[in-house]
Amino acid sequence: MTPHMSGKPDDDAPYRSGELALPVARMRQAGHHAVDLVVERLQNVADEPPHAAAGPAELETLLHEPLPEQGSDLISLLERLAQDVLPLGIRFDHPRCFAFVPTTGNYPAALADLLSAAFLSVPGAWLVGSGPTRIELTTIAWLRELLGLPDGWGGLFVSGGSLANLTALAAARDHHLAGDLAGARLYCSTQAHPSIARAAHLLGLDRAQLTALEPDRAQRLDPRALTARIEADRVAGLRPFAVVATLGTTSTGAIDPLAELTAICRRHRMWLHIDGAHGAALALTSRGSHLREALGRADSLTIDPHKWLFQPYEAGCVLVRAPELLKNTFGMARHHLDAGYLHPAQAQGDEINLDDYGPQQSRGLRALKLWLSLKTFGAAAFRRAVDHGLRLADHAAARINDHPELVLVTGPGVGILTFRYRPPGTATTDPQALDRLQHTISRTVCATGQAMILTTRVQGRIVLRMCTINPATTPTDIDTALDLVLQAGRTQLPM
Template structure:
């Protein structure tokens, strides 16, 4: 054996400076003592019990992942049924862990949407992946907290590396920074908090933030949480392509400035939840620079388009933003909760969230302050105790490679193109929005269907309900230009064109078999 690596059980772990001090060895157990802390009865199980339950849990996970296409994509139970199933008194004494795992895996967790089912087209379905499952297991066992460097230097470095990889995937410059958060809602809140502080300081008088009516509701919620009134959020009607129109925005900015108001930020959406529309980010960035406004891009779903060959042009557009929301638990196929916020100038996050800014009298957290080139991620966002969400991204990218994720994004785009072509060719179906980032919308108009708009809306809802009732597919409705439409999101890598065709056949059959909806004038 060559090299100067320390022998097993001696020296420091790889990458740990000797200056950090020796790693303490475990105290040897006496012959009549079970090694601590695994003593049954003290919030712990024996090694044998842990291995048995752990092996069983892995079997349950593998079974779940290998049978994603089995059964219906959606299952639901009523409140009374679930109250009977789970509404029990506080258990004073413990039970068998293996049996409890079976109970949860078989009777409880399946009651919901099976987002990784190949015929689940609702919302933005995620698939997760097995390395990410193991990442959660390991990081939880290690109580990993990438908050302060002192508390979790290794976990923090994992997160910084994963952030670097995401920036590379999205084509963002290296000086950008940020952190992982629970999802798009907290990412939007985090970025807009920095925008508020940077542009408004502590005076919110007359402040205005702009978006389109197609923006995610979390934007309005962020406005509320940041101390702004709903009248300070200006939601503009979109153009014909469901995008925020720079001309309409420019006119509104001029009017508001003329009225003495204080515009400070614009939210552009890359991949609206309804139709997958992409706001013209470059044009909006130019307008924001002219007026000195912060441009936040909500790319929770659609920023992943930049991974694909046809989305390469988006990379330059994203670089014009001041901040970006990206959800790896959407089109990067990670389990929930794996969101991310990235900003052009990370110091603006630190100005808003750094712990030193918010210290009270206690010196409890002073020992954890960053020194020299250390990074405390809890200085960049609202959360101090943070799980190691980044390890899911790190481990799945290391396992599969970036190319696999690029192919998966391309696959979702091809599926939406295929669905659009089938809908366009079908005599009973009308495409209501062009495919946008793996999302498309359409309506059913079979022969003899009503012409009253409200009755046509009800037909779409009844078709969605009927398809869901078959247990063979799941697609829900949304509203486009004030009318109810059916919506498909086709990003699941396991979905095939045959799944698309079968689902559209179910839709067409349900529409023809639907009881003719009554016109409003026929109601009694």
């Protein structure tokens, strides 16, 4: 073995010669320290502001450094990351972080990521990871049961909603268009997630082939407008092939009329994909049980466990009523060039290779997070947590309706609501001034370090938006955030 350039004995060096390894005692010491850092963060997340930021110049000074030719002490590096790097950004699990669609993660899920990384778990080919593959298949079955989907549905875990939407729409394209994109048309609302437009682009559709219709007053895809457009396109010789319905739009939490859209797609022999990245979890609860029939009649569904199922990133999932259609699109045998070395990994008998069902061959064991969380806490705890988020949104809406300076714009749907601050009296009625005021209030509230509320746009006007799905959030946290909004609005008067 080549001696260390430093001349230190192996046991004193961060890495031994010829190996990327540490002494056992040092691995245990660093591992214990890492767990202590995780537990401390989970215990104390509410003690810090919900957002911490640093400017590009500051971060460049802190983190832009030469390639390290020699190693450093691992514990010191972990401490540096935990103190100076990883906290910079939105703390999505903070009980007063109401921005975007926050996620909370959980401790068993964090341990699942550690274990799956250490065991190099790859649920791709059965030969490569039979145990990890079975874990993913079991977790998919649990998701199917949680959402009330019929037997036969299947799918796989992916990075998030964007890849889930792309995967489902790729199967829809191949099933309905058979490789010919001429005249193809895909339909959604303008309230659909941007990943739908990106998926259309990646699938070879130009912008004119994605028809984004204006929503109705409830911010939902309008079935009448959709039907009229499909029928007009058919008369024009075009080829409508799929509709994307959104279950919980990101701006307002609106739910497109799933039953009516299903009927339209059945009548026109089109694919219905439901983007339920956030809102599909509503079906876990008694309040959302009415959604189950509609979900089961769709062709495909997106759900992100790293949203309302409280998992760390990345954990998205695509589910399909006829999973063999995924294999028709992504099966390795379809795309082999000269890859004889992959032949030993082909599935035999009743084995399942999950890399035949999606775009990734090298796949992390994302499912283990949800599997270990469900095994640790039980499905009932998840149902209670989703219900809690719904009750928080109801509480926020009631508080807003009770206050003369606040106006509820869109009521609570899937743990999301929007509202505006309205100055008392006749301080201003100028729409643009009121829009600017909402932006100012958002920035002012965030600057306090006590809560994070951002803005969105509804029917052309700027509104404040809250997403209330954190199980650690209390009604008092909601009240505190709304009081901060009122204080911020009042400090801007007179206008």
